[in-house]
Amino acid sequence: VPVSAARRLFELGGLQAQVAVAYLVYWLRSWFKDASQRELELAETHLRAAIDVFATMGYLRGAAMKVGQAIANLPDLLPTQVEETLERLHFEAPPMHFALLREQVRNELGQDPESVFASFETDALAAASLGQVHRATLASGEQVAVKIQYPGIARSIRADFRALSALLFPTRLTQVWESLKGQFEDIRAVLERETDYELEAETLTRGRALFREDDGIVVPNVFDAYSTRRVLTMEFVEGVHVQDFLKTDPPQEQRDQFGEKIYGSGARLHFAGRLLYADPHPGNYLFLPNGELGLIDFGCVRPYNDQEWECCRLLDPAVRGDRETRREVGRLMAAIDDPAHADPKHLDLLEAYSDWMWRPYNLEAPFDFGSETYLREGIDLMSKLIGGRYTQGRPMVVFTTRWFFGMVAMLHRLRARVDVGALYNQERVAAEWTTA
């Protein structure tokens, strides 16, 4: 018997209204999960400001960010209880024990994991978005990582968002309804995309083809015969995450090289693949003993649509341009048609932000991302932009900002020195972009 959305809403009640907020916390937590004690302490003083930023732009995946943005745009819609909810609720797929996992694999691959694979580790290797990862061996001897989704999660997300839309009905009469609806629709799309492992396999394969052996970037091979919408089997990449890499106290040269690969791989996906690496999250990178960098999670990688791609071209002159060009591009991105009639405070902030963002690109030398002041300056600027509700702009800005903040945070953590301008141009030339 199909359950109607209205009925489901009745059954689930108010809890579901806060689900989107819970998703936000889920991402917040995943970001802080592997931070070191020192970083946590450092973060403490700036936590309040930072959370504003995390919640709205930059550090988070699209969905979480958009929720934050929606909330920041609608102060009247934010009851104090939502803040309490933020602390109380969190969304994560529950861990699966092996008996449940066995049924899920049987449903997806037709047989028990023990029969499908030559060996299968019953303990999970890691928690994945909305599921978990297990290590296994194929009959042919290949070592693989098998990502398995918790049952029914994709449909729960859809239902949660239907319920959420229904509960937001009272705001329909206000002007913001359309934009709010659009923002929640984006969240849903991002989350649903993450639940589609077939799509991720496709993107992995597309991304893998963009790198040559001497790039030192490893994108795991997908084993299609062992993959479905809910099970993704890929080559096992032997490496450590950033926090373990840093524990080895790596020399500056090594940090720089990994920093270059982190930025360079994003630029390669961008120019050669027309792919947006939307979430430079620490968990998505593996540091290999031979100096190679593994990109292991493509759930957050997606192609640009035509409109976004056009926007990337509009943004391009700012990278090499003078101060005035950068300001013009900044206004263009913020959808300010007539600067004479714009809020001067908004223009000042945009200029400051533009100067901040393009600074590393115009140094014509490696930029030291280890600098405390640089990251802090960006967070402060973003807080002011959000605080002043200067969040209007082309949708593309949201994505570039998120990517850029994530990248800066990652390179900061590595204390890497990277000539991002040179890497940008290298990929730009290789992709044969002509100057507009």
Added chain:
Amino acid sequence: VRVTEKTKAATRRRILKSARTLFSREGFERTTTRDVAKAAAIATGTLFNYFATKEAIALGLVADAIEAAHQEFESLHRDRGSLEEDLFGFIAAELRHLKSHRGYVQPVLEIALSPLALLEKTGESLRLSHIERVERMIAARVSEGACSFVALHLYWTLYTGVLAFWAADESPNQEDTLAVLDSSLKAFVSVLPTPLVARNTANVSGELP
């Protein structure tokens, strides 16, 4: 003519086989006891010596499937997981064997399995066979008789709730049922005496690195 036990068993099997074919081809609702008798080449009156109602035939089919599931579970069972995991595997095996009988699990629930049906003798052996195994799984981890009637009643309520959900589950491969079963068993294990819970939660693969 004396009807031997052997002949009786053969007739019973024939009825069940015919019913299974008809239920899956025509649907449970549209099939009548007369249709079943005709397909099994016996008089309708004779059929009633074996099964009083169409629902009783469905119960017979379900009971056989569950029995097969229990045997499979016991032969394959590796007994190394937590109680929660073992119970999950046990019920999942039942659901797998019941898959081709899903169209008439609902009437069986009504007449034989639901908490209301506990007042009836119908399906008692089926209930006992399930409950005894569950008690054994629990006893193996604590001590004999550790499972109170309260816990068992709670278990049964959750179990039949899962079956009812599964019977109407429209999700692919009834995967939503797996999520419901997972949560139900977490709830059940959480009300068991603490030493038991302590011994078992340590082994649940809930602690991810």
